[in-house]
Amino acid sequence: MWHPKARISQEPSALNLVSCDASGTVRCWSTESEEPIASLEGHEKRVSRVAFHPSGNYLGSACYDHSWRLWDMNTKTEILHQEGHSKPVYTVCFHKDGSLAGTGGLDCHARIWDLRSGKNVLTLQGHIKDILAMDFSPNGYHCVTGSEDNTIRLWDLRQRKSVYTIGAHNNLVSSLKYSADGETLVSTSFDQDVKIWAMPACTPLKTLKGHEGRVMSCDISPDSKYIVSASYDRTFKLWAAE
Numbered sequence: 001m002w003h004p005k006a007r008i009s010q011e012p013s014a015l016n017l018v019s020c021d022a023s024g025t026v027r028c029w030s031t032e033s034e035e036p037i038a039s040l041e042g043h044e045k046r047v048s049r050v051a052f053h054p055s056g057n058y059l060g061s062a063c064y065d066h067s068w069r070l071w072d073m074n075t076k077t078e079i080l081h082q083e084g085h086s087k088p089v090y091t092v093c094f095h096k097d098g099s100l101a102g103t104g105g106l107d108c109h110a111r112i113w114d115l116r117s118g119k120n121v122l123t124l125q126g127h128i129k130d131i132l133a134m135d136f137s138p139n140g141y142h143c144v145t146g147s148e149d150n151t152i153r154l155w156d157l158r159q160r161k162s163v164y165t166i167g168a169h170n171n172l173v174s175s176l177k178y179s180a181d182g183e184t185l186v187s188t189s190f191d192q193d194v195k196i197w198a199m200p201a202c203t204p205l206k207t208l209k210g211h212e213g214r215v216m217s218c219d220i221s222p223d224s225k226y227i228v229s230a231s232y233d234r235t236f237k238l239w240a241a242e
Contacts, residue, residue: 004056020047026061038076049091054098064088068103084120095136104131110145124155126162133175138182146173164202175217179224188215194229208239
């Protein structure tokens, strides 16, 4: 996971990248050394996902020990250790204004957390299998979750409920990413497809085919002109508008 200011205002010797692994360790990297500049230790099981807070000053980590943690990246210390999921926590993301965190777990639930109090303020229930992906919309009041039940759900945080359920893929949904303007959503799946949706109506726009293995993750460039996807076929692909 890249720091929000990596290659922009971050010095090459500073924190630019973080990684996580099955040992429970999160490692911090610069862009000028092959050795980590720091390690964040505390989780006792596999760390499945990490995500930077929009400010870049904090990092969230989701773990198979049924918890997630918030780290101060200036001091490399843990400032919040939160439990609430009954099974492993698989994904973590942050609201665009930095006030909320979202987590999705193998207990089929997504949870919204107030970072000021550290409390779970909303539990999103509806998926019938593991939640593997989650992202907040830039509009501030929608979020999406993707599941092993092959669906994407759009949630309205004001109404505190799911407003759309999309039968999105023919296999589990592995990642979700909103564009910077919130008008499109990209989803990936083990069915080898990358799909683009018009939001918030959840209208299918295009299916990108080309991978020969499970598609594990995706991202969208800040100007929304490019999509990148990574797959089990040992390739990543950069997609551009025709």
